[in-house]
Amino acid sequence: MKFSISVFISILLLSCQGEPNFTSNPADYNDYLAAERPQTTSRYFELWNSKITPDSLETLSFAVVSGEYNRYFQATGKVEYLKKAEQALERAVEVANIDKEAYIRSLARNYISQHRFPEALELAHKANDLYPGSKENRALLFDVHMELGNYDEAKRNLDSIQNMSDFGYLIRNAKWNDYRGDLDTTIRFMEKALARAESSGKRSLQLWSYTNLADYYGHAGRIQDSYEFYLKALEIDPQNAYAKKGIAWILFSYERKPQEAMRILDAIDQGYQSPDLWLLRAEIAEFMGNIPESKDYMFKFHKAADHPAYGVMYNVPEVDYYLEELSDYDKAFELAAEEVSNRPTPESYELLARVLLKQGQKQQALVLVRDNILGKTHEPGILLTAAEILNATGNHKEALVLKEELEGAVYELGPASERKIRSL
Incomplete structure (x- = not known):
């Protein structure tokens, strides 16, 4: 599937005939389509947000609030939450005296989400100047250099944090091998990362691992595995739009069930609003031969993506x-x-x-x-x-x-x- 900031692929893919016995079942995912709208506030958020005043110097408040805003962005697709997270992090960087490099790294990752890669690289170097050679700084440098196409620099930073027991190293090694076109090795590293995520008990790491492995399995022609891992992700987070979109892609591109794929997208749209949903709708409508509808969807994509807050995303x-x-x-x-x-x-x-x-x-x-x-x-x-x-x-x-x-x-x-x- 190719719709996110960030996606992982290989030319060594199997054709749609790779799993002739695979068949999706709406009963597998129907309950998730009726999931409630994501919450965009909580008592936890309100508590920490109330501590922020125009002259506030409490960096922990900014860190917590920015994390919640980022979570709301992931849940809703609404870019205003990403921008609010940016504002909170910029203030944290401004006032922090302790752990300043950690706030700088968080701001750099926010910039990565906004595709502001040169600015993210500047921040990564700034964090590394404060705490030279730390594992966290080198991991960030790997991420930014990969986005910028500086692959030699990325590899040097990856080698410097080598640790086969570390989740962060394993997922980055998977990304490196995906870039090299070695899909089998990519999957092996991601499966190792998943094992670490499951043993940690951290839902966020498990969710991330399930959706990324689902992508990789799809690229390898392992459609049944891909489908099942998207469902595993939905077991953890019934509102997860990325997993639902992944299932829609399987139905559209593999099973050639465009109407059912469109039904899933319509359900996603009830609680998650992102311009890329219009892109997929346009592709499906074109496949169905409905060219006027496809063009209408493309226009709706353009109107949504043209919002100044999206910048170059x-x-x-x-x-x-x-x-x-x-x-x-x-x-x-x-x-x-x-x-x-x-x-x-x-x-x-x-x-x-x-x-x-x-x-x-x-x-x-x-x-x-x-x-x-x-x-x-x-x-x-x-x-x-x-x-x-x-x-x-x-x-x-x-x-x-x-x-x-x-x-x-x-x-x-x-x-x-x-x-x-x-x-x-």
């Missing part, structure tokens, strides 16, 4: 919107160039290359593919664009090599990719 799908829906190549180029400046990863260069191809600048697009994509990523969506550009510039043999790698990626990319891959 939705630049990637916004490029698609301007490119495919409005044919506004200048605006698409502007956003793609901004994304490259903010986050010079293969994903960002793929955006820019796609815009250049649409503008008829095929050779310039090919230069980006050769310099910044080929050999630097195993992401099927990026490689599909690379193959299309190779074909468009007459490099058909190279495109065919990528086609062979992509033929098993239909589940990850979605049903619409079948036609594109066949045409390579």
